[in-house]
Each structure stands twice: as C-alpha cells, then as structure tokens.
Amino acid sequence: MLETGRRLLLACAFATAAAALMPAAHAQGYPRQPIRLIVPFAPGGAVDQTARIIGNTLGEKLGQTLVIDNKPGASGSLGAGDLHRAKPDGYTLMLALDSQAVNHLTVKNLPFDTFKDFDYLSLLVTTPQVLVTRNDLPVKNLDELVAYLKANPKSSYGSAGTASAGHVNSAQLSLAKGLRTEHVPYKGAGPLLTDMLGGHIDYAFAGLSVMLPQIKAGKVRALAVSSPGRSAMLPDVPAMNELIPGFEYPTWIGIVAPPGMPPEVRQKILKAVREAMHDPQVAKRFGENAYDIVNGTPEQFMERVKKDAEVMNDLVKRGIVTSG
The missing domain is CATH 3.40.190.150 (Bordetella uptake gene, domain 1)
Structure with a gap:
C-alpha cells in the first residue's frame, strides 16, 4: 500500500516536471x-x-x-x-x-x-506622409490648395482608412485652415492611389514610400511632407512644419x-x-x-501607440474626427 502511494507521488512529480518543461521544449522546437x-x-x-x-x-x-x-x-x-x-x-x-x-x-x-x-x-x-494632389488640380503649393478647397467645398480627400496617419494629417490640416472637405476612406493606399489617378478624389496625405514613384513619374503633385524636416527624396518639397509649425505625424x-x-x-x-x-x-x-x-x-513601441492615441482623442473631442 505504501509502495503504491509512493509510486503515485513519483508519477505526479514526473508529470509536474514534464509540464514545466513543455514551454521550453516548445520554444526549442519553434518554429x-x-x-x-x-x-x-x-x-x-x-x-x-x-x-x-x-x-x-x-x-x-x-x-x-x-x-x-x-x-x-x-x-x-x-x-x-x-x-x-x-x-x-x-x-x-x-x-x-x-x-x-x-x-x-x-x-x-x-x-x-x-x-x-x-x-x-x-x-x-x-515613412513621412506626403500631401499630394491630382495633377489636373490648379494648385502648386499649400496656400493655393487651401484657397481652392475653400472655393470648392465639395472637394474630397482620401486616406488609407479611417484613423490612419493620412486621415489624422488631413484632419489636422482641416483644423488649422478651417476646411470642410469630404473624407473618403479606403482599404489601403493602393486603392486610394487608383482613385486619385482616376480623378475621384482631389488630394490626400499618404506614405511617401507609396507615392514617390507616382510623384517622380509626374502622375501626382507633391505639396509638402509631414516629417520634421524636408525629405532627402524630395528636397524641393517643403515640410508641413515649415508651413504650419508643429505639424508632424508620420506613417x-x-x-x-x-x-x-x-x-x-x-x-x-x-x-x-x-x-x-x-x-x-x-x-x-x-x-x-x-x-x-x-x-x-x-x-518604445507602446509609448508611440499611446502618444498617437492622445493626438486622435483630441481630434475626436474637437469634432474634427467622428468617434466610433
């Protein structure tokens, strides 16, 4: 009877030890x-x-x-x-x-x-966000874009999705310049670019990494970048920070x-x-x-997530971005 009990205790001990080793064994074999x-x-x-x-x-x-x-x-x-x-x-x-x-x-x-x-x-x-417009829009800089949008209030801007960096940057531009243009969210920058080239939206902030080939090909016009300073890729394009102090929100x-x-x-x-x-x-x-x-x-990643959440929360409170 005592021997049986001892065997049970040993079996339990081995099972416990094996269970403790399972995560380590899983990790050694991963992936x-x-x-x-x-x-x-x-x-x-x-x-x-x-x-x-x-x-x-x-x-x-x-x-x-x-x-x-x-x-x-x-x-x-x-x-x-x-x-x-x-x-x-x-x-x-x-x-x-x-x-x-x-x-x-x-x-x-x-x-x-x-x-x-x-x-x-x-x-x-x-990657910096770049403010781009359709090539046929009669504007060559931010001031001309703002004047055009105020004269044409039914104009629209696109983003890679609601709450994306492009949406935030456009919302901040609207706040700074008193714009009331329509937001058209897409399921990514790819579909956004297709619609801009097709003439369905007027302007957008989008990742420079995506827009750079189209800018170089002359298919869209770059007006500004959202990085703290100018991009080496577009040295002649001003930073938004030069035009609106404190304006910075990259992708x-x-x-x-x-x-x-x-x-x-x-x-x-x-x-x-x-x-x-x-x-x-x-x-x-x-x-x-x-x-x-x-x-x-x-x-550091979590700090960035929390910082961006604070920026968006402010835009929601101001009514510039609609809360879910």
Missing part, C-alpha cells in the same frame, strides 16, 4: 511550421510593401516560410481582430499600421482592447503578436526581427523606398 504574417490592408500600400521587403529575410532568420495574408478592412481592425483570436504560439504575427493606435476611438464595437490585447514587439519603420509600421507567447518564442522572434531589419539588402530596399528604420523596443 516547426510556416508562420502567418497578417497584413491588415490591401496590396499596394505601405504595410504590404513592408511585408514584401522583410518577408523572405525574416523567414530565413526564423528558419521557416513567412506566409503573407492580406486581410483588409475597417482601417486594419479586421486583421487585428484575427490576430486577437490567434493562439499566442508565435505562428501568427501581424504588421500594424499607425491606425492600430487609434481605431478604438473611431471604429465601433472592436472585439479587443488596443492596449491590453496585443504584444507590441517592435516599431519597424516610419509607422510595426510587428505585433497576441499576448502571452512563451518567453523563449518571443525572444526568438525579437532576435530574428532585429537581424532581418539590419540585413544590408533589407536596409537598402527600405532606404530606396523612403523608409527610416527604427526597430525599437517593445516599450
């Missing part, structure tokens, strides 16, 4: 299968572009294929909802746009808490995971991201496409 990278916007925009630049290299650093999954809608919230439902096992990650920080203020009935339900791993890159893109991943898995991902972002070819491609590499810490 054993392809990793899904959610891009919560349509192809052709800055987030999709970032995924294509880092995808192969990040996959190589992790030792598995990175499968890019475009899930556009609700300013990135549909893809974020998908990430929220995923297991925290390291096999589902997402590239978040700046709208991730503010969707809780503008999108109704989000199924997640922006600040508690995600692990903000690293803010990867920023950013970061990598996000569900919370609660095994620590060893999380560290593997962070290490692989850091190595991929400092790969010479990746850095070269980002530079050629007007991105600035940040690759900050999780703590």
Whole structure:
C-alpha cells in the first residue's frame, strides 16, 4: 500500500516536471511550421510593401516560410481582430499600421482592447506622409490648395482608412485652415492611389514610400511632407512644419503578436526581427523606398501607440474626427 502511494507521488512529480518543461521544449522546437504574417490592408500600400521587403529575410532568420495574408478592412481592425483570436504560439504575427493606435476611438464595437490585447514587439519603420494632389488640380503649393478647397467645398480627400496617419494629417490640416472637405476612406493606399489617378478624389496625405514613384513619374503633385524636416527624396518639397509649425505625424509600421507567447518564442522572434531589419539588402530596399528604420523596443513601441492615441482623442473631442 505504501509502495503504491509512493509510486503515485513519483508519477505526479514526473508529470509536474514534464509540464514545466513543455514551454521550453516548445520554444526549442519553434518554429516547426510556416508562420502567418497578417497584413491588415490591401496590396499596394505601405504595410504590404513592408511585408514584401522583410518577408523572405525574416523567414530565413526564423528558419521557416513567412506566409503573407492580406486581410483588409475597417482601417486594419479586421486583421487585428484575427490576430486577437490567434493562439499566442508565435505562428501568427501581424504588421500594424499607425491606425492600430487609434481605431478604438473611431471604429465601433472592436472585439479587443488596443492596449491590453496585443504584444507590441517592435516599431519597424516610419515613412513621412506626403500631401499630394491630382495633377489636373490648379494648385502648386499649400496656400493655393487651401484657397481652392475653400472655393470648392465639395472637394474630397482620401486616406488609407479611417484613423490612419493620412486621415489624422488631413484632419489636422482641416483644423488649422478651417476646411470642410469630404473624407473618403479606403482599404489601403493602393486603392486610394487608383482613385486619385482616376480623378475621384482631389488630394490626400499618404506614405511617401507609396507615392514617390507616382510623384517622380509626374502622375501626382507633391505639396509638402509631414516629417520634421524636408525629405532627402524630395528636397524641393517643403515640410508641413515649415508651413504650419508643429505639424508632424508620420506613417509607422510595426510587428505585433497576441499576448502571452512563451518567453523563449518571443525572444526568438525579437532576435530574428532585429537581424532581418539590419540585413544590408533589407536596409537598402527600405532606404530606396523612403523608409527610416527604427526597430525599437517593445516599450518604445507602446509609448508611440499611446502618444498617437492622445493626438486622435483630441481630434475626436474637437469634432474634427467622428468617434466610433
């Protein structure tokens, strides 16, 4: 009887020890299968572009294929909802746009808490927003655009989605200059660009990385950039800060995971991201496409999310942006 009891105790002890070792064993074997990278916007925009630049290299650093999954809608919230439902096992990650920080203020009935339900791993890159107009619009600078918009109040501007950096910048311009133009949100900068070239919207703030080829090709006209100073890519285009002091709100893109991943898995991902972002070819491609590499810490990323949320909250309070 005593022997049986002792065997039971030993069995329990072994089971407990095995359970304790399971996360470590899982981490040592990670990753054993392809990793899904959610891009919560349509192809052709800055987030999709970032995924294509880092995808192969990040996959190589992790030792598995990175499968890019475009899930556009609700300013990135549909893809974020998908990430929220995923297991925290390291096999589902997402590239978040700046709208991730503010969707809780503008999108109704989000199924997640922006600040508690995600692990903000690293803010990867920023790119200036550029104010562009249709080529046939009779304006060549910001003052002329403002005068045109006031004379034509039915004019419209586009954004990569409600609460995106483009929406925030346009809202701030409206606040500063007393504009009442119509906002047309898209499921990414790609569809926005298509409609602008088709003459369906008049102007927009969008990521320089996306608009630069169209600017160089003479298909759209650049009036200003939202970076603190002028962009080396467009040295003759003024910074918004020169025209409206304090005007700065760039596009950013970061990598996000569900919370609660095994620590060893999380560290593997962070290490692989850091190595991929400092790969010479990746850095070269980002530079050629007007991105600035940040690759900050999780703590720095969360600080940026909170800062942008405060800016949007102010716009909502002022009635410049409609609350969800």
